[in-house]
Amino acid sequence: MKNYLQRLIEELVRRGEQLKGLIKCPIEIVELNALAVKCETEIDTCIRNLRELLGFIKDDNSDEQIVRYVYRRYQDEYRNIDLIERYGISLLKVNCQDLKYHNRLLLKIQTECKVPLTIASVASFSTESFFYAPKTHVIFVPAAEHLFLQHLPALYHELGHYVNGNLKNVRLTNLRSNLSNCYSIIKDYYSDILKRQLLETHSKEHMPITFAIMNKWKTTWFEEILCDAFATFLVGPAYAWSWIHIVSKINDDVFFFDNEIYRDHPSDEARFRFMIQCLRLSGFTEEANQLESVWHSLIFVSGKRGKPNYDLAFPNNLFSKLAIQIKTGLENNNFILCSPAILSKLPNTSITKSLNDAWEIFWKSPDGFFKFEDERIKELMDHISGSSSAIPHK
Amino acid sequence: MSDIGLFGSQFEINQESLREFDNALGKIQSNQVVNRSLVVSSILSVLEPIGQSISYQVSLSSTIDQYNIIESLKKKVSLDEKTDWQNYVVKLQEIIEKIKLNQIDFNKTEIGILNDIGDALNDECNRHYRNLRG
Numbered sequence: 001m002k003n004y005l006q007r008l009i010e011e012l013v014r015r016g017e018q019l020k021g022l023i024k025c026p027i028e029i030v031e032l033n034a035l036a037v038k039c040e041t042e043i044d045t046c047i048r049n050l051r052e053l054l055g056f057i058k059d060d061n062s063d064e065q066i067v068r069y070v071y072r073r074y075q076d077e078y079r080n081i082d083l084i085e086r087y088g089i090s091l092l093k094v095n096c097q098d099l100k101y102h103n104r105l106l107l108k109i110q111t112e113c114k115v116p117l118t119i120a121s122v123a124s125f126s127t128e129s130f131f132y133a134p135k136t137h138v139i140f141v142p143a144a145e146h147l148f149l150q151h152l153p154a155l156y157h158e159l160g161h162y163v164n165g166n167l168k169n170v171r172l173t174n175l176r177s178n179l180s181n182c183y184s185i186i187k188d189y190y191s192d193i194l195k196r197q198l199l200e201t202h203s204k205e206h207m208p209i210t211f212a213i214m215n216k217w218k219t220t221w222f223e224e225i226l227c228d229a230f231a232t233f234l235v236g237p238a239y240a241w242s243w244i245h246i247v248s249k250i251n252d253d254v255f256f257f258d259n260e261i262y263r264d265h266p267s268d269e270a271r272f273r274f275m276i277q278c279l280r281l282s283g284f285t286e287e288a289n290q291l292e293s294v295w296h297s298l299i300f301v302s303g304k305r306g307k308p309n310y311d312l313a314f315p316n317n318l319f320s321k322l323a324i325q326i327k328t329g330l331e332n333n334n335f336i337l338c339s340p341a342i343l344s345k346l347p348n349t350s351i352t353k354s355l356n357d358a359w360e361i362f363w364k365s366p367d368g369f370f371k372f373e374d375e376r377i378k379e380l381m382d383h384i385s386g387s388s389s390a391i392p393h394k
Numbered sequence: 395m396s397d398i399g400l401f402g403s404q405f406e407i408n409q410e411s412l413r414e415f416d417n418a419l420g421k422i423q424s425n426q427v428v429n430r431s432l433v434v435s436s437i438l439s440v441l442e443p444i445g446q447s448i449s450y451q452v453s454l455s456s457t458i459d460q461y462n463i464i465e466s467l468k469k470k471v472s473l474d475e476k477t478d479w480q481n482y483v484v485k486l487q488e489i490i491e492k493i494k495l496n497q498i499d500f501n502k503t504e505i506g507i508l509n510d511i512g513d514a515l516n517d518e519c520n521r522h523y524r525n526l527r528g
Contacts, residue, residue: 056424065502066423068509072516073416076409079523083405086527131396134406140398161399165406219459220400264400 001067006057009050009074016047016081019089028095031103035121038136039088046077046084053077080135087133087140091123097385098124098146104384105146106139109155109351113234114336116171120162122155129246130154132161149358149373152351153235153242160230164223171333178329182222185321190214193312206309209259213313220264222322225274229326232278236338237287238355240275241362244295247272255306257313267306270314277316277323283339290363348376349383398526405522407457412515415440419508422498430496437493440511445490448483459518466514482507 020043027036056062056070091099102122110119120132126140130151133140139158145151167176194210197203231239247254247268254268265271272295279288295301306314330337338352346353354376361372418436421427444467447460471482489504500508 056420065505065509068513069416069420069423072412072509072512073420075516076412076416076519079405079409079519083523083526126396128396128398131398132402133398134402158399161403165403215459215461218457220404223403224400264397 001071002057002062005067005071005074006054009053009057009070012074012078012081013047013050016043016050019043019081019085022089023092027092029100029103031100031107031119032092032121034118035088035136035138036092039084039092042080042084042088042135046081049073050077083133083135087123087138088136091121091136091138094123094125096124098143101146101381101385102141105351105380106155106159108384109159112336112351113156114334115159115163116333116335117163117166117169120159130158132158132165134161134165137162137165147377149355149376150245150362151242153231153239153355154246156231156235156239157227159234160227161223163230164226174332175329178325178332179226182226182322182325183218185325186214186217186222186318189315189318189321190217206312209309210312212259212262213309216262216313221266224265225271225319225322226326228271228275229278229323230330232275233282233327233330233337234335235352236282236343236356237279237284237291238352238359240272240279240287240291241359242355243272243275244291244298248298248300251300254300255304255310257306257310259307259309266314267310269301269306270319273314273316274319274323277319278327281323281327282337283341348379351380354380401522401525404459405519405526408515408519408522411440411458412512412519415515416512419512422500422508423505427498430498433498434493434496437498437508438490440515441486441490441493444511445487448486458515462518462521463511463514466517467510470510470513 020040023036023040025036027033053070053073056066059066062070099122102124103119106122107119109115110117121136121138123138123140124143124146126142128140129142130145131140132138139155139162141155142151163172163175164179166172167179190210190213194207197207197210228239228243251268254272256263256267266274276288276292279291327337336342338356343353343356348354348357357376358369358373362369365372414436418433421433427433443458443460444463448464467482468479471477471479485503485507489500489507492504
């Protein structure tokens, strides 16, 4: 094993060096410079760590426990280099107009909302809807998304994952403190329930479920609703509308909850309910009512409900406390949050305004929506990149 | 919107813990401990939440899924005829107490248990990584 492990490590060092060679200097798309630096730094660290491991393995005194340790470290570095190649280097090899546009669009969003972090990158060739790759700080979006306005609010949700992954940054100290409060609120909420269940003989059998729910909140559910809150507070009703639009296309059971199988996302219904609470906190009362009215009319919502313990998993009174904490944290870190007053003053070239206008037109003048969408995208492209050449001729 | 983002952030959280833990364990195994308190806190940041979860206490100091880590350890122990879970838990709690007293001179059995913890954390990283790769 020791000799083979040595060869594996040497091979990975070589792969790291080759990957570095694929990063062209200077970068063709300057907006991806931060990504190039991130990839290069990560690869350099991997190579350094791998060379250190070679020292361990070449030591004649290395025993079985050392080999276990080195193999584990090798696997870790392998995963790291693979993810950098997959979610970083692949993007650096692409050069097209819409990639530039998407990256400038994100720059504008981060500037408009005063997100106090370096600009994340965008890859416009996702095969998996919108998602964020934390290893390289890249948001992946589907290939044609720059030609539409109704799904783009999802970018704000992914931006939320970027912010959440960088909470140790000193610029986010206040937000981190409020999010820490959120975890305490979740713990207190379910601890109280567990205490009651412990005292009531007939409720003891529910304790493992309550534990499992609390564990899920801690590990993944909270991050997901945090990103929903982030998007709703920053871009307003457009995010909730966009959410309905996406769910209408791909939902299976919006009330999904199962005592045995725990998905990584809270149910779609719970997330929608949480967004509505965030909108009401932001002053969008009328819009929240409209959204609820449309939601309850949907064929996959109307008359449906969750299984037993659904309300235990996704309770309104927990949501309201979390929403307040998240909003306060964002305000304390000077993010620009969306409100009816702010929205009314924004120019057409504002992304927040455009995304909300799109939904207003969609509902009020659906026949003119496509024309509006084309014109507004052209306007945005001209404003953001100085050119609308990323729009294909129709 | 896709689950990939969540897999990614879970992977990062687990990887950060694994790296901190292994960095400290590597120093112990190669007798290169310079900053003892840093090594102690790095090891404890992983071991304590596991110890608490084994005793059914709620730990919010880490967003790692302790239940998966414990299941991975149970599986490992079940494959070893010489040891049983209860004894293993006692040994693990003894290691935690020992580290809390700033003692990091471990015998081979204890290093083996620390490597088990590292492997369990590594399994968790692998699980998220496989999800990430689709």
